[in-house]
Each structure stands twice: as structure tokens, then as C-alpha cells.
Amino acid sequence: MANLVIDIGNTFTKVAVFENDDLLTINQTKQLTAESIDNLLYEHVITKVITSSVKKEKQSWQIELEKKHPVIYFNSLIPAGVNNYYKTPDTLGTDRFAAVIGAHYLYPQQNNIIISGGTCITYDYIDSNANYLGGSISPGLNMRFNALNHYTDALPLIIADAAFTAIYGNDTTSAIISGVQNGIKYELKGFIESYTKAAEQYNIILSGGDGIFFDTLLKNSIFAPYIKNEPHLVLKGLNAAIQQHND
Known part of the structure; x- marks a missing residue:
């Protein structure tokens, strides 16, 4: 008895199979x-299917999947x-909200700031009483490098250099990296300090493709003990949502 969870992003689509909270594949x-x-439907006894997409139009595989199994569109x-x-809420990105649900499900009754690094960097905050108050969106790591070149x-x-630790650059390349x-x-x-100013205890949950890179940037900071890496946070949030869905 398993859940099929599909997250359609701007560049990649992630497909996962969960048995309760356990990520099988x-x-x-x-x-x-x-x-x-x-192949997944053949290999696993799928009871529920949930999809989340940043794209408006359905893909051909989605239409075929609907013919074989009821699909919940997150x-x-x-x-x-x-x-x-x-x-x-109609303009709130499904990936952002799924990550918020995932953070609350994994770390209930705790203050959680969720930082996701992908095409954009998103910051979201949910307090210990499960109140999602909103967040912030800024250009992502690669978007910034590309913008400096393009404009x-x-x-x-x-390209990013995780080994770079200098405060300033001494040539154009290192100045851009800096x-x-x-x-x-x-x-x-700055965002972490602002979001958690009133919270004595909190988690900083890093996810997305650049989550590990952000961990590197923060590893020597006062925030390091609060960091939790959850690279599959969106998928876990979708799985939590489908487990609580009554239809």
C-alpha cells in the first residue's frame, strides 16, 4: 500500500513512492x-496519487495516468x-506550500523557517502553532550569475564556487563570486534574524537544489546548530498532504 507523489518543477520532475512516511524510491x-x-504502478500497490505542478498545462502522461488512477491535484x-x-492563496506556489506542510509535518509544534534554493530562493515561516504567515522570494544563485552576464x-x-570564502574579490571573476x-x-x-526574532527555539530547514550550498555558506555562523537539511521536503510535504486527504 503506497502513495505515488509527483512534483513537476520548472526544469525537473521528481517522482517518489512512499509507504506511510518511508520514502521507497x-x-x-x-x-x-x-x-x-x-512501471511504478506495476511495481508498487499504489493506493493514492498526488501531483503538484508549477505549469498550467497538463502533460500527456498526466492524461494517461488519470485514466488508470484517481489523481489528487495539490x-x-x-x-x-x-x-x-x-x-x-491562489498565487502561492504549490512547491512553497508543500514545503511548508512538510516542515510542519516533520517538526510539529516548532517554529520553522524554510529556505529553498532553486531557480529562485524562497523563504517561508510557519510558527509552532501551525500558522503559516508568508515568506519572501528572491533571485536564485544561478539567476544572479546569469543576470550579471546578460545585462x-x-x-x-x-559559476558558483563553494570553496570561495574571501570577503572580497581581487579580480573580476572573484569579485562576481564574492x-x-x-x-x-x-x-x-538577514532573513533568518528577521523571521526568528521573536522565537527562542526554531529550525532552519534547507531544501532545493542549492540547499547543501546554502548549508556551506552558513556552516560557521551562529545559525549552524539550527540547520536541518531536507532535500526532499516538497515530496514529503505532498505525501503528508495526501495522507491527510479524505477523498
């Missing part, structure tokens, strides 16, 4: 096919034990 692909879904109106105070004539395209990576580090610290 996970796969990430740029192009999901009906055949790969059929949205920000699914409560899953969270009090959602976002003023425009200027002279600046080269640089500006982007130190800028994100100061941004992380």
Missing part, C-alpha cells in the same frame, strides 16, 4: 513518460493541518 527527470509511470487550499494566512557587456558568466555568494550569505542571515 525517488527519480528525477527532465521528461517524464507514461511508460515510466506504468493546491494551496488543501489545509493539511496548516493555518494558511497568505492573502492570495552587461563586459562581465563574464561565472558579490553573488556573499550577497546570498548576508541575505540568508
